[in-house]
Structures are given as structure tokens and as C-alpha cells.
Amino acid sequence: MMSETAEQVRESASEPSLRRDLRDLSFEELEKIVAESGEQPYRARQIAHWLYRRGVDSIDAMRDLPAALRAFLKHNFKISPFAVAAVHRSGDGTRKLLMRLADGEEIETVIIPADSRVTLCMSSQAGCAMRCGFCATARMGLHRNLTAGEIIGQIFAARLELAEGEEITNYVFMGMGEPLANYPRLLQTLRAMTSPWGMGISPRRITVSTVGLLPMMERLLADTSVNLAVSLHATTDEVRSRIAPINQRYPIRQLLDTCAKLPLKRRSRITFEYVMLSGVNDSPADARRLVKLLAPLRAKVNLIFFNPFEGAGFSATGRPAVEAFQAILHKGNLTATIRESRGRDIAAACGQLYAEHRSAD
Numbered sequence: 001m002m003s004e005t006a007e008q009v010r011e012s013a014s015e016p017s018l019r020r021d022l023r024d025l026s027f028e029e030l031e032k033i034v035a036e037s038g039e040q041p042y043r044a045r046q047i048a049h050w051l052y053r054r055g056v057d058s059i060d061a062m063r064d065l066p067a068a069l070r071a072f073l074k075h076n077f078k079i080s081p082f083a084v085a086a087v088h089r090s091g092d093g094t095r096k097l098l099m100r101l102a103d104g105e106e107i108e109t110v111i112i113p114a115d116s117r118v119t120l121c122m123s124s125q126a127g128c129a130m131r132c133g134f135c136a137t138a139r140m141g142l143h144r145n146l147t148a149g150e151i152i153g154q155i156f157a158a159r160l161e162l163a164e165g166e167e168i169t170n171y172v173f174m175g176m177g178e179p180l181a182n183y184p185r186l187l188q189t190l191r192a193m194t195s196p197w198g199m200g201i202s203p204r205r206i207t208v209s210t211v212g213l214l215p216m217m218e219r220l221l222a223d224t225s226v227n228l229a230v231s232l233h234a235t236t237d238e239v240r241s242r243i244a245p246i247n248q249r250y251p252i253r254q255l256l257d258t259c260a261k262l263p264l265k266r267r268s269r270i271t272f273e274y275v276m277l278s279g280v281n282d283s284p285a286d287a288r289r290l291v292k293l294l295a296p297l298r299a300k301v302n303l304i305f306f307n308p309f310e311g312a313g314f315s316a317t318g319r320p321a322v323e324a325f326q327a328i329l330h331k332g333n334l335t336a337t338i339r340e341s342r343g344r345d346i347a348a349a350c351g352q353l354y355a356e357h358r359s360a361d
């Protein structure tokens with residue numbers, strides 16, 4: 001019987017736009033392809049090396065492969081080019097890359113240097129379906145899921161923008177989209193990022209941020225050992241349902257009960273993100289409720305300044321009130337950091353990753 005992979009190969013061979021990106025294949029699939037083309041098994045590792053270590057954007061560049069294998073790969077697969085449409089540089093060193101995908105969709109990837117770290121903020125979807133009221137990306141709605149090739153391609157595109165000696169140290173899925181709503185592709189990406197056959201990045205340097213899709217959170221922690229960040233943003237169901245509609249499906253109690261049961265790695269903690277919205281979720285009573293809610297968990301809190309955008313309908317809590325909120329959390333023995341907004345002058349800050357540059361389509 002013909003395997004699924006072989007069928008897919010045959011179906012797509014005639015139509016270049018339907019060819020799968022080599023980076024959308026799991027390592028097992030790569031091995032299968034190699035076997036089907038009659039080559040030695042070690043060729044799969046060679047291909048993965050070119051894809052994930054060298055980050056090549058053409059099959060021709062895989063110089064140590066036999067010509068016949070390269071021809072076979074070229075006939076059946078592609079490596080989508082990175083297509084960086086624009087780079088915006090902020091005064092604080094933040095760089096926002098606008099990437100144009102093959103079908104004209106645009107996504108953003110942000111390089112954020114701070115202290116000794118360089119964090120890459122990656123997108124997992126073009127747009128988002130979660131409808132959070134304070135998020136600019138939500139206004140686009142969901143255009144489509146990104147493929148693994150498109151997610152991982154952001155890393156190589158970003159590397160080309162790095163200065164001499166600069167290196168990405170941390171990877172966060174806090175750009176456009178809800179990563180856990182694109183789980184199969186996210187998992188494929190995380191495997192390629194962390195496996196020895198892939199990029200060999202430590203999972204401790206990777207953080208997946210979610211609005212709280214509970215079943216997928218459990219799967220993520222079962223399948224990987226990356227860090228988890230949960231966008232909480234409120235201490236009552238009334239407020240959270242209003243600003244993050246997913247709460248109607250998975251209310252706060254259920255969310256936190258699920259978090260309590262997650263198999264966290266030794267010493268690791270869940271980060272709870274909390275965007276401070278003036279008069280909405282930023283009162284001292286909120287801070288005290290947050291302490292109570294998170295006390296039973298291995299948690300830390302990341303307080304985030306709201307980044308306003310046109311028509312948002314929210315305003316940011318001022319620094320003194322954010323610091324007072326933080327002080328109450330500290331008094332309650334809860335670790336809380338304040339996320340300084342970066343790249344604000346280029347609209348690269350959280351929630352502002354909105355594809356404004358859409359070409360006339």
C-alpha cells in the first residue's frame with residue numbers, strides 16, 4: 001500500500017504552488033521521503049542540517065546531496081523564501097520585520113534586545129480569532145494558520161537582521177495569533193527548534209503564550225517542555241469575559257485548576273500576563289484577588305503596560321498605579337515583574353502587530 005506521504009508527493013508534484021515546504025515535514029516524514037527516493041537513511045539528517053542549522057532557502061544549496069536526490073526534492077517540494085517586505089527600526093534597538101507570505105498575507109516578527117538578551121517575538125497565525133478587546137491583531141480576525149515553514153522561517157529572516165555578534169537568546173510566541181489554535185503546526189515547529197536534528201535550541205529558552213485553550217495547554221505540556229505564559233488579564237469572570245471572550249468557554253476557575261495540574265518541569269513556573277487597563281482591571285482589590293487566585297500555583301506575574309491603538313476603547317494604567325499594584329502582589333509573596341514597552345515608536349509593541357501595510361488586494 002502506498003503511504004500517505006507518497007500519495008501527497010505524487011499529488012503535488014505537478015503543481016508548484018501546492019508543493020509542501022520541506023520544513024512542514026516531520027523528521028519521520030523526511031526519513032520516509034529519503035527511503036522512497038531510494039537513498040541512504042543518513043540523507044534525512046543532511047537535509048535537516050541544511051534546513052535548520054544552515055537555514056538555506058533553496059534545495060540547490062544542499063551541496064552534499066546527490067544530484068538525483070536534489071532533483072527529486074525540487075520536483076516534489078519547495079522551501080518558501082523568507083520575503084521580508086519591510087524592516088522598521090526603533091530607537092531602542094527593537095526591529096520589526098514585516099514578512100510577506102506567498103499568498104500575500106503579512107505577518108510580523110520582532111527582534112527585542114534588552115540587557116544581555118535578544119528575544120524574538122514570533123507569530124503563529126495571520127490575524128487571530130480570539131477577539132480580545134485590547135488587542136490590535138484581534139481586529140483583523142483570523143486570516144489563516146501559518147505553516148511550520150512560515151513559523152520557523154521567521155527565525156532565519158530575523159537572523160539576517162542581527163548585528164555582528166548579536167544572537168537570539170529567547171523565543172516567545174507572543175506575536176500575531178493564538179499559538180495553541182494552530183497546535184499541529186506549532187508542535188512541528190517546536191520539535192524542529194528543539195531537536196538535535198533541528199536547531200538544538202533549549203526548550204527553556206522558548207515560551208508559548210496562550211489566552212488559555214485548556215485542552216491544548218495540557219497537550220503542549222505533555223508533548224514539550226517549553227515555558228508557558230497564560231494571558232489572564234482579569235480577576236473576575238465578569239471582567240475577563242468582557243475583555244477576553246474565550247473566558248465564556250473556559251472561565252477563570254477552570255483555567256487555574258488546569259494550570260495547577262500541569263506537569264511543570266522542576267523549578268519552572270507559569271507566567272501570568274496581565275495587561276493593565278485603566279479603571280478596568282487595575283484596582284488594589286484586583287491585586288488582592290490576584291494574590292488569592294495564584295497563591296496555590298507555581299506562578300509569576302508579568303504586568304504589561306497597555307499599548308493603545310486607534311479605536312481601542314481602553315487606556316493605559318499609569319506607572320505609579322502599576323507599581324502600587326505590583327507592591328500588593330509582592331506583599332502577597334507573588335513574584336511580579338513589569339514589562340517595559342519596547343519598540344513603541346514603530347508600533348511593534350504587544351498588541352500592535354497589525355498588518356497595516358497590506359498591499360492592494
Ligand code: SAH
Nearest residue numbers: 135174178209210211231273306307350351
Ligand atoms: N494569543 C496569545 C499570544 C499573543 S498576545 C495570548 O493571548 O497570549 C501576547 C501578549 O500581548 C498577551 O499577553 C496579550 O494579552 C498582550 N497584548 C495584546 N494586546 C496588547 C496591548 N494592546 N497592549 C499590551 N499588551 C497586549
